[in-house]
Amino acid sequence: MSADRQPSMPQHATPGVAGAVWHSLVWLVLGNTMGVMIAILLLLPGLNPWLGEWTYGRWMMVHMNIALYGWCSLPMLGFLFKVYGADRGSFSNWCRPVLWLWSGALVAGSISWLSGQSSGKLFLDWSGFARVFFPVVMEALWLLLIVAFISKPQGDPDSTLVTRIAKMVGLIILAAVPLAIYFASSSSVYPALNPDTGGPTAASQLESSLGVVLILLILPFGITRRTQSLSKAVTLSWIVFLAEAGLCVALGRTDVSHHRPAQYLSLASLLVWIPLIPAYCAAFRWHAATRGWRIAMFWWWGGLVVSGWVLFLPGVLDRIKFTDVLVGHSIVAVAGFLTALLIFVMIQLMGEEDAWIFNRRWSFHAWNLGVLAYVVIISIAGWIEGANPAFTIVPGPAREFLYIVRLLTGVAMLAGSLEWLTAASSLPALERHVEVELQGVNVA
Numbered sequence: 001m002s003a004d005r006q007p008s009m010p011q012h013a014t015p016g017v018a019g020a021v022w023h024s025l026v027w028l029v030l031g032n033t034m035g036v037m038i039a040i041l042l043l044l045p046g047l048n049p050w051l052g053e054w055t056y057g058r059w060m061m062v063h064m065n066i067a068l069y070g071w072c073s074l075p076m077l078g079f080l081f082k083v084y085g086a087d088r089g090s091f092s093n094w095c096r097p098v099l100w101l102w103s104g105a106l107v108a109g110s111i112s113w114l115s116g117q118s119s120g121k122l123f124l125d126w127s128g129f130a131r132v133f134f135p136v137v138m139e140a141l142w143l144l145l146i147v148a149f150i151s152k153p154q155g156d157p158d159s160t161l162v163t164r165i166a167k168m169v170g171l172i173i174l175a176a177v178p179l180a181i182y183f184a185s186s187s188s189v190y191p192a193l194n195p196d197t198g199g200p201t202a203a204s205q206l207e208s209s210l211g212v213v214l215i216l217l218i219l220p221f222g223i224t225r226r227t228q229s230l231s232k233a234v235t236l237s238w239i240v241f242l243a244e245a246g247l248c249v250a251l252g253r254t255d256v257s258h259h260r261p262a263q264y265l266s267l268a269s270l271l272v273w274i275p276l277i278p279a280y281c282a283a284f285r286w287h288a289a290t291r292g293w294r295i296a297m298f299w300w301w302g303g304l305v306v307s308g309w310v311l312f313l314p315g316v317l318d319r320i321k322f323t324d325v326l327v328g329h330s331i332v333a334v335a336g337f338l339t340a341l342l343i344f345v346m347i348q349l350m351g352e353e354d355a356w357i358f359n360r361r362w363s364f365h366a367w368n369l370g371v372l373a374y375v376v377i378i379s380i381a382g383w384i385e386g387a388n389p390a391f392t393i394v395p396g397p398a399r400e401f402l403y404i405v406r407l408l409t410g411v412a413m414l415a416g417s418l419e420w421l422t423a424a425s426s427l428p429a430l431e432r433h434v435e436v437e438l439q440g441v442n443v444a
């Protein structure tokens with residue numbers, strides 16, 4: 001990419017961003033440790049009675065939720081602190097308490113899931129006390145952002161009328177998120193279903209994928225600048241996005257099978273984003289240290305979009321639905337694509353001096369190759385399971401071999417993430433009394 005240099009980047013992470021990086025890595029390591037544990041339980045189910053009531057099914061829920069609400073969400077807090085200026089000046093002292101509250105809500109959620117409380121909805125398992133506590137923590141974050149936003153001096157060069165309006169719109173949308181999480185966690189609210197699989201329809205797949213695309217299109221504006229004011233790739237991307245949003249509306253929200261050509265052909269419209277996303281990103285200035293993870297993100301993105309579409313095709317989806325192939329697809333999405341995106345964004349937020357924590361060759365390869373091998377192994381297991389459902393339930397040499405290799409790939413991922421956490425624990429901004437030079441401003 002031509003525009004890798006960004007001379008105005010801060011050299012070190014601010015305390016708010018460093019805190020977000022550290023908290024998210026703690027949850028990543030915990031999530032991976034649980035992943036390794038449940039992978040062992042699948043090989044040695046005789047260990048389950050040792051865990052009392054906290055058996056495989058309950059740990060599985062905690063494993064998935066802390067991956068999403070811990071590892072995948074906390075970097076976004078760092079992003080929001082930076083965008084709304086909460087990580088600078090007098091507000092920076094409030095970033096730490098908000099991060100601890102967020103982690104506290106995850107601890108409360110984990111205890112409730114391990115105790116058997118759940119709405120029964122994947123990734124929306126919040127129930128009881130945790131269902132209220134988590135949205136309240138989100139409100140605390142919102143409060144910090146709005147106060148930081150309102151207090152920003154009018155003469156700030158970064159604060160044009162357009163950016164202030166965009167940030168206001170962002171705050172209005174963010175205000176709705178806690179309520180949306182609370183209501184969506186209700187076991188009486190359900191989206192449209194594919195009657196042939198019991199899973200989502202193409203329209204809802206397209207809708208959620210476009211949500212991800214929208215995030216990819218907006219993100220650069222919060223953390224960097226354009227290389228030039230007019231870019232064909234940027235204009236084209238927004239036109240395509242609006243056209244596909246229109247397609248989504250046209251498809252409607254009814255229960256419909258994936259065997260309908262209109263369904264799988266509409267989903268194919270996402271393939272255009274494989275070249276468009278790298279072209280779009282090329283129109284922005286990126287820190288040179290983001291290069292490795294940025295390129296990894298593009299590769300995972302391509303793999304995710306292609307595999308997501310192929311897996312939805314008639315004949316394929318009928319065989320792989322609810323098998324390990326879909327576990328593999330989830331891993332491509334979160335451990336592959338989303339993780340590469342988050343690390344790329346965190347490096348951009350932290351600045352050149354602190355980028356080394358994610359850029360060591362060993363952990364980069366342990367993670368990416370570990371995830372890739374996990375996906376290949378589990379997809380083979382899932383494909384066999386599609387024809388013979390007993391394959392993953394009844395232990396046999398082939399199943400045991402594949403699950404042992406999967407366990408080893410998980411250990412490689414855990415080791416990579418442990419190296420990042422150990423390195424992040426030494427970030428200068430995490431030490432309370434060290435003064436960090438940040439763009440000419442001293443941040444305590």
Ligand code: HEM
Binds near residue numbers: 037063410
């Ligand atoms: C960022 C890291 C990770 C993320 C985001 C992640 C995410 C997920 C998700 C979303 C699922 C549910 C898949 C589904 O039912 O569709 C899952 C299941 C699972 N994960 Fe992870 N995971 C991660 C790391 C690991 C690691 C390091 C291991 C260790 C081997 C692991 C082992 C497992 C196991 C054994 C299952 C259960 C599969 C089954 O039900 O057969 N995960 N993970």
